[in-house]
Each structure stands twice: as C-alpha cells, then as structure tokens.
Amino acid sequence: MPLCSLEEGLEELKAGRFLIVVDDENRENEGDLVMAAEMVTPEAVNFCVTHARGLLCVPVIGERLDELQVPLMVIENGSEKNQTAFTVSIDYNVDTTTGISAGDRAATILAMMDSATKPGDFNPPWTHLSTAVPSRRSPGQGGSH
Template sequence: MMPLCSLEEALEDLTSGKFVIVVDDEGRENEGDLFLLAEKATPEAVAFMVTHARGLVCVPLQGSRLDELHIPSLRSRNSPSSQPTAFTTSVDYKWETTTGVSAYDRSATILALTHPNSAPGDFIHPGHMFPLRADPGGVLSRPGHTEAIIDLAELAGVFPGGVVCEIMNADGSMARMPDLELFAAKHDLKIFSIAQLIAHRRITETLITRVAEANLPTKYGVARIIGYRGSIDEGEHAALVVGEWKNGDEVMVRVHSECLTGDAFGSLKCDCGEQLDMAMRMIFENGSGALVYLRQEGRGIGLHNKIKAFVRSTGAGPGHYRSQCCAGVPA
C-alpha cells in the first residue's frame, strides 16, 4: 500500500502547480479527487483532468466570492446525503473564449473566477464550469473535497479557490484506493487524505473561545461557571469548575452531553439526569473538579430526532432504553 504524503508535501506540490490526489473517508464517498490550486489551472492541466481523471471538473470557492460574482446556489432535492455537494449555476467566461468547453476556455473561466478584477457581467450562465460553494467551517464542518481544497489553499497562502475532479476508472466505475495508488504511480502523484487535514486543523487551531464566567450557587455549593463558544458551529458550551488544582494533579472530570428530557424533565427514558446529578455531587464531595456540559442534544442527534426515537421505543426505564437519546451516535 502506498503511504500517504504529509501535509507539507501536499502543499509543496500544489504550490508548484502539481496535482495531488485527495481521498475522503471510507464511510463517506470513499473516492479520490485530483486537486489543483485554481491559480495553476493551465489549459494543459484542465486537459489532463478531462483525459485521465474523467470526472466532472469543478471549481470550489468561498461563498463570499460566489456572492461577489452573483453566482447563485442550486437547491438540492432528493439527495441521500445529509451534506450534498453545494453546486451553483454553471458558468463560462464571456471574453476571449468560444464555446466554453475547450481546455483553453475552461482554464480561462477558472482563472477569471479567481481574478480580483472579475465582475458578475464577465460570466455567462449556464456554462461549462461548475463552481461549488464551500462550507465556511471547512473540513471541520463538512469533510468533503470541496472544503479540503479551500483549506489547503488557505494553508498555502494563496487565493482560496481550487479545481477538483473525481478520478474514474476506464470502465466508468469510481476509482477506490487500490485504483488510486496505480493512478498515482503511473502519473507520479502523491496521495493525501482529508482525515489528515482535519487532524491538522484540530491540533493547530483554536476551536473554542472563552466568553464569560461567573460564580454559580448550586444545591451542592458554589461553583465557577464558564461559558464557551465554538468557532466552527457557534455552539455554546459550559464548564462548572470547583476548587483549584495545579499542573500534574489528578482532576475529577465529567463530560456530559446535553439531554433536555433527562437533565431538566426527569425523563425515565434515560439516566442522563441521574448521571449529571451524581457527577456534581462527587465533584463537590471531592473538593475540586470540573463538569464539562456540551450543548449537543443527544450527542448531536437533536431534540426532535430524540422525540421520534421515543415513539419507536417501548418500556419506560433506562434499563430497557438506556441512553437511547444518544442511539447511533458515537461518544
């Protein structure tokens, strides 16, 4: 199996105008795309994508850029994915092009989409190039190829835009990892993964901000409550801190996912409220510790989906329905 290249190697190849193959998760599309920075989109590069990758050539861009050029999004219908590809209306560059489909014309359109002097009137709708609207949170919000090329462009310090094309086999099937390794070896390309990019961003970026804090009297004593806001999803989270400690101390910590029905309403469908109460009591009895309260109802499935799950369940107690509010969602 061919080893994946490092982030530094991927950025070096991209900034030098080379393609990089980027793969996503096996549980998602499980596909590999050819990546190219938008500013490196020569006619020869476009021709290579069309000839060898064989997929749809698209141009991921930030939403702000698409809004500047008045390129509207297309509404997704009947998609099996919860995060479908965010297509916009297709475009062609209006000047110095012919039908818009040649490698030269497509290159001109890509470069115009990223040029600071381009205006909405410079593009014909519909056309032969397909801009994609990237999620503003990047791969941390949507782990797709669209977001990955934007994140990579920003890490490279260039205009946040790229060109992506799915890699297909000669028989028309989608290329999976064994096929992608052969493709990479044949064309002397490196393979990088979206998972690597996600890991890099999680390690190097500040993803949560301390917003407010105050003393909070509780039935067990006074704690320090600290409010945090997520930089990606704008989620509001909290921590209850009791006592003090120093580096090297063992600290009692409870991480609790929000459960409105159990925490506030005393639901017998789960034991979340009991766990929360027990954790607070233990922390206060210990004299120090922290309770981290994550505002992700049912570990992210949401209140409405949890209520729907109640309808499908039978029995009342947590022995039968233990943590069903979090069913199907990993900790």
C-alpha cells in the same frame, strides 16, 4: 501510492502540481484530482478531463460567489444525498469561444480567481464549468467538498 503530510501536499500545490485527495469511505469513497486554481493551465484541464474523467469543479468561497452573483444549484437541506453545495455552472465570456475547450475552462477558472472579474463576464447559467462552495471544515476533519 504514497501518502504525504499536509505540509508536503501544500508544497506540491504551490509548485503547480496535482494531488489526489481521497475522502471518507463512508461518504463518496472517491479521490479528487486537486490543484491550485491560480496555477491552472489548459494542459492541466485537459489532463483532468482526459484521465480523471469526472466532473471538473472549482471550489470557491461563498463571498466570491456572491460577488460574481453565482447562485447555488441545490437548495439547502434539499434531496441531494451528500449535500454538496454545487452552484449553477458558468463560462467566462471574454476572449473565449464555446466554453467547452480546455483553454476556455482554464480561462473561466482563472477569471473566477481574478478580483477584477465582474458578474457580467460570465455566460448565463447551465454551461460548462461547475463550482462548489467548500465546507468550513479544516483538512483532516473528515467529509468532502
């Protein structure tokens, strides 16, 4: 699989395409299928859950999570091995159904990016879409999430 430069990767994301971002072999030693949240579609969500088969997760800055009143799932300095800052999972509840379909998950992701979305626009925690607070590290500084 060819590697690309940071600039090439950003161009791929801007074009709405996926990247596989591989983390440090001493951490989780995995690859994450990544795309720009603003470009997500039900087809992209379906591709992720069908082919990547892992946890569908959206990195969101802490300030936005505070605006939406989405709390962390694991306390800081807790027992989770890699200290990944996951939040409780959420579902968008405007014009969606159960939250599990690719369309509902795409709607949730897009709603999280929309500044007009309010905390009450999401169902109570423990639903279908996980979010994580990204680290403050720049790309290339190591680590993950």
